Amino acid sequence: QVQLQQSGAGLLKSSETLSLTCDVYGGSFSGYYWSWIRQPPGKGLEWIGEIDHSGSTNYNASLKSRVSISFDTSKNQFSLRLTSVTAADTAMYYCARSLGYCSTPTCDPLGYWGQGALVTVSS
Amino acid sequence: QSVLTQPPSASGTPGQRVTISCSGGNSNIARNYVFWYQQRPGTAPKLLFFGTDQRLSGVPDRFSVSKSGASGSLAISALRSEDEADYYCVTWDDSLSGPVFGGGTKLTVL
Numbered sequence A: 001q002v003q004l005q006q007s008g009a010g011l012l013k014s015s016e017t018l019s020l021t022c023d024v025y026g027g028s029f030s031g032y033y034w035s036w037i038r039q040p041p042g043k044g045l046e047w048i049g050e051i052d053h054s055g056s057t058n059y060n061a062s063l064k065s066r067v068s069i070s071f072d073t074s075k076n077q078f079s080l081r082l083t084s085v086t087a088a089d090t091a092m093y094y095c096a097r098s099l100g101y102c103s104t105p106t107c108d109p110l111g112y113w114g115q116g117a118l119v120t121v122s123s
Numbered sequence B: 001q002s003v004l005t006q007p008p009s010a011s012g013t014p015g016q017r018v019t020i021s022c023s024g025g026n027s028n029i030a031r032n033y034v035f036w037y038q039q040r041p042g043t044a045p046k047l048l049f050f051g052t053d054q055r056l057s058g059v060p061d062r063f064s065v066s067k068s069g070a071s072g073s074l075a076i077s078a079l080r081s082e083d084e085a086d087y088y089c090v091t092w093d094d095s096l097s098g099p100v101f102g103g104g105t106k107l108t109v110l
Helices: none
Strands: A003-007 A010-013 A018-025 A033-039 A046-052 A057-059 A067-072 A077-082 A091-098 A110-113 A117-122 B009-012 B018-023 B034-039 B046-050 B063-068 B071-076 B085-093 B098-101 B105-109
Touching (some): A003 A110, A018 A117, A033 A067, A046 A067, A046 A077, A046 B098, A077 A091, A110 B046, B009 B018, B018 B105, B046 B063, B071 B085
Parallel strands (some): A010 A117, B009 B105
Antiparallel strands (some): A003 A018, A033 A046, A033 A091, A046 A057, A067 A077, A091 A110, B063 B071, B085 B098
16 A cells, blocks of 8 residues: 655745655555645645656646755655745645556546645744 | 635535535646545545546545536535535646646535
């Protein structure tokens, strides 16, 4: 059974860089899409971006200039970096893996999620 | 402002049927599958439906989905107290080249 375990939460100051990792247990990177999603307190979900098994990335246009997603297969983990954070980046951050239902992200939903990591940005 | 429009709230009494709508457009719902998630307080979203109307293992058959044109809907019949949660619709947007979420609907079981 696939499990995603997140780490790296905490308190940041404005202009600092957010770094989160997601450890993957029970599966390989091949054939899936690996995403980061965030949820500000009391609000809805926002997709941040994704990386596929070949290392190709796709980012939300609103965050593209500040975000980077990568993976390290030797450690079975993938990571999120978000630079120049502000209070607007305060949120619960989730990592997720596609279900494996089909071969493109257009039809393959996020089927497995990490437990979430709360990031608070203070000014 | 979410790309997909959901009612912010819905409610029903135990045993009733409730429907949650999700309205999109030609670049998203009209062209792609709609996925539905349930999120209980303090937990990660849980996928309920994918594909045309495929239910994840463990999702009660009281839950069903449908889609027509650029709109989708989630129906819950024989409502139970444990159905109380936030529900989100998600689909791929061809213009934005990424998934888009509805704003979420908070379901209250009275």
